[in-house]
Amino acid sequence: MIEQGDLVTAALAAQAVLSAVLAVFFLYFLHDRRRPFLRLWGLSFLALAIHVVLSLLTYRLLMAGLGPGLRLPVSVAALAAVYAQVALLVAGVVGLAYRRFLTPRHLAVVVIVVALLGGATALIGAFGPDAASLRVFVRLGVKNFLLAAAFMGAAWVILRQRSSPVQAGALLAAGAMIAYGLHLLHTLAIQVLGPAGVWTAPYAPFLPIGDLVLYALIGLGLVTWLFEHERAEARVARSEVSRLSFFDPLTGLPNRRNVRVQLANRIRVLSGTGLKVAFAFLDLERFRRVNDSLGHANGDKLLRSLAERLDARRPAQATVARISSDEFAVILTDLPDEAEARTHLDYLMDAVREPVHVGGHDIHLECACGYALYPDDAEDERALMRAADLAHSSARRRGGGPVRYRRIMEVAADERLVLESELRRAIPDGQLRLLYQPIVDAEGTVRMVEALVRWQHPERGLLLPTEFLSMATTAGLASSLDYWVMESACRQIVSWRDQGVDLRVAVNLSANLFEAPALPSTVERILRRSSLRPSDLQLEITEQVAMEDIEAGNATIERLNEVGVALALDDFGTGYSSLSWLQQLPVSRVKIDRSFIQEIEQAQGLAIVRSITDLAHALGLRVTAEGVESAQQWALLRQLGCDLFQGFHFSQPLAASEVRAFAQRRRLAQL
Incomplete structure (x- = not known):
């Protein structure tokens, strides 16, 4: 018992x-x-x-x-x-x-x-x-x-x-x-x-x-x-x-991929009916100045307000989309003639011109609009979008709009050739500049910088990457530009180290360079020439670039890993297969896109960033949060376990001569 x-x-x-x-x-x-x-x-x-x-x-x-x-x-x-x-x-x-x-x-x-x-x-x-x-x-x-x-x-x-x-x-x-x-x-x-x-x-x-x-x-x-x-x-x-693979994360509007699908469907439905489809590009003028003066957070508020206004004032059968930082697209369907298209576009442009109250200021913006009509100007959605893009370029040069596509605009595209020629001379003529944005850890200590290229054009002034990188790609200059950025940044890191400031550097890779078979050997040669340790260089690719060809991309990343260079997945969360394919990519870091960081103080945004961070950590990856604009965002991100942080809350991009002083103010760990 x-x-x-x-x-x-x-x-x-x-x-x-x-x-x-x-x-x-x-x-x-x-x-x-x-x-x-x-x-x-x-x-x-x-x-x-x-x-x-x-x-x-x-x-x-x-x-x-x-x-x-x-x-x-x-x-x-x-x-x-x-x-x-x-x-x-x-x-x-x-x-x-x-x-x-x-x-x-x-x-x-x-x-x-x-x-x-x-x-x-x-x-x-x-x-x-x-x-x-x-x-x-x-x-x-x-x-x-x-x-x-x-x-x-x-x-x-x-x-x-x-x-x-x-x-x-x-x-x-x-x-x-x-x-x-x-x-x-x-x-x-x-x-x-x-x-x-x-x-x-x-x-x-x-x-x-x-x-x-x-x-x-x-x-x-x-x-x-x-x-x-x-x-x-x-x-x-x-x-x-x-x-988010079909919608813009900041505004909730359809994105470029979504627009292309919708436009193809509208053309197919209206083919042979006698009705027209108009496609327009509409971009904001002076937005970059507003963004620089008021900060990215207020710039995002401005974009959200404009997106809501445009979506509220569009015709019932129309679509308004955001396809890049300050560019919107409009699809108008069931149009009997061009006059109705112009009426609707004028109305939307007037909506943009109305003041928007942001950051204690009433912001007045202008916009440029170019459009094309189906079937008058193009036979399919790709040709229609190209025609509208040419009209939009013309509208930007003239100012205002809406400007309709004319075949003579094809000739105007030759002007791009002039700019391409100038870009080819920019590297040997010393017109390119590098700025460096600090990246800090959870204690606020700067651990690395991201190299950001600018073009000091002799006539147009300082040009941002958005104004010349796409042209560099079409002109076949992207790889040369990337190599110049990489070698210049590596030499700068070594120079800072000689001055007692020990940092790592992140460099973005274009799709063209990432797909180049000689990339790993060229990177190794640049490291050897600059005397930089491989572990001090981080190369960044967007997830869309990484997903283009998973097998080939994995092979390239593995070869770079053998060289000793870290790979990071940039703009993470904005691609179309990020969660399902991340475990197959042999990268060591991910950078959460700034659009998610801006929503982190909302319950849904917090849940997304937490899920991405936990997933990355579960796969043994370090996480960098981009676009940190406030102390509250930084506090939440630290609580979620992010490893590194980057954004205007810490510093705007700095010239090389300013980084050392910034490092001393931050009391970086020195050699």
């Missing part, structure tokens, strides 16, 4: 093992997923394991007849541990249910205070020889009552959480917590009424088994809830990334 002491010992030992296993489980997942509630639950079950072990030790000391002098400190520690355990468990449950967690400092204060109060209950009546009943009531009765209230309160929070319907794991955890709370109250009744002879419970020796079973159910519920939570967030992130 099993003795009562052996039964209690076995139940407590099993509960200690179960608690330790759950603690290890949650803390293991914390390493990969970095969820605050995982840390809280892991520490909670660790505290429970400590409590159970100490309770078992107290029980064995009591059974051995040893005096209270040995049992008292163990009882104090055991009660402190169980009170802390419940505080941590409830904090994790409430945080997960409401998506809000205590700061580490506040949490530490709460846990310490609760643990001290719990330990103090062991001292009440501890030194009175006739206070046995009081000790039992305070140590066990009060504990059971407070724990029951805490568990049942946590269950109530779970059942009222925002997700609807409540997930099965959460229901199991809530049900087990309610049952455990009732179990504690039942035990309390036996403890209070039993000694008075009011209630005898022959099954009382088996109550520790109830503790074991119910805690196992609570743990199972929490584990199930964890997996359901992860699955739900991954599903939301996949859905959002999939949606």
Whole structure:
């Protein structure tokens, strides 16, 4: 026959093992997923394991007849541990249910205070020889009552959480917590009424088994809830990334890919009906100046406001899309003639000209608009978009619009040849400039810089990459430009190092250069000529470039890895297959696109950035957040576990001569 002491010992030992296993489980997942509630639950079950072990030790000391002098400190520690355990468990449950967690400092204060109060209950009546009943009531009765209230309160929070319907794991955890709370109250009744002879419970020796079973159910519920939570967030992130492959993440408007599909469908439907389709490009003038003076955050607000206005004022059958930083596209269908197209476009241009209040200023913008008509000017969507682009270029030169495509505009395209010729001379004539934007770690220490090219045109002034990189690509100059940037940046890094500033540099690669078979050997040669360590160079490619040919791209990346150069996936999250293909790319870093960072203070944006960060970390990749514009964004990104940060919150791109001073102000780690 099993003795009562052996039964209690076995139940407590099993509960200690179960608690330790759950603690290890949650803390293991914390390493990969970095969820605050995982840390809280892991520490909670660790505290429970400590409590159970100490309770078992107290029980064995009591059974051995040893005096209270040995049992008292163990009882104090055991009660402190169980009170802390419940505080941590409830904090994790409430945080997960409401998506809000205590700061580490506040949490530490709460846990310490609760643990001290719990330990103090062991001292009440501890030194009175006739206070046995009081000790039992305070140590066990009060504990059971407070724990029951805490568990049942946590269950109530779970059942009222925002997700609807409540997930099965959460229901199991809530049900087990309610049952455990009732179990504690039942035990309390036996403890209070039993000694008075009011209630005898022959099954009382088996109550520790109830503790074991119910805690196992609570743990199972929490584990199930964890997996359901992860699955739900991954599903939301996949859905959002999939949606963003057809929509602009900043404005929510259709993007270029979406527009091309829609335009092809409209042309197919209206073919042979006598009705026309108009396609127009509409871009904002002076937007770059506004962006530079008011900052990217206000520039984004301006774009969102204009997008909402244009979308609200478009005709019912029309589409307004954002296809680049300051450029929109418009599809007009079912048009009887050109006059109606001009009327609609004039109306939309007037909408752009209306002031927009941003950053305490009323911003007045002008726009240029060029358009083409189907079937008059083109026979398919590609030709129609090209014709509209030529008309748009003409409108930008003239100012205003709307300007309709004319075949003579084909001749105007020759002007691009002139600019291409000037770009060919820009490198040997020393017209290109490099700026460097600092990239910092979680402490704000600058760890590397990104090299950004500018063209100091002798007549047009300082040109941004958006104004000449596409032309460089079509002219076959992209690779030469990339190599110049890479070698110049490498030499600059070595120069800074000689001055005592130790930095790494990130250089963007064009699609043309990434696809070049000689890229790895050329990179190795540049590193050798500049005397730069391979580990100090990071090459960046957009995910769209990486996805063009997965097999060939992987081979190139692996060869660069052999050279010792790190590869980063730039603008991550904006491509069309990022989540599903990331694990196949042998890159070591990802850079989350700034469009997601700008939305991080919204619940959906926060969920997306968290999912991308967790996915990257799970694959062993480091994460850089681009476009950090505020201290609040930086704080949220650090909480999510991002590794590096870049944006105007830290610094705008700097000339090479300014970087050293910036490094000294930031007190960089120096050689």
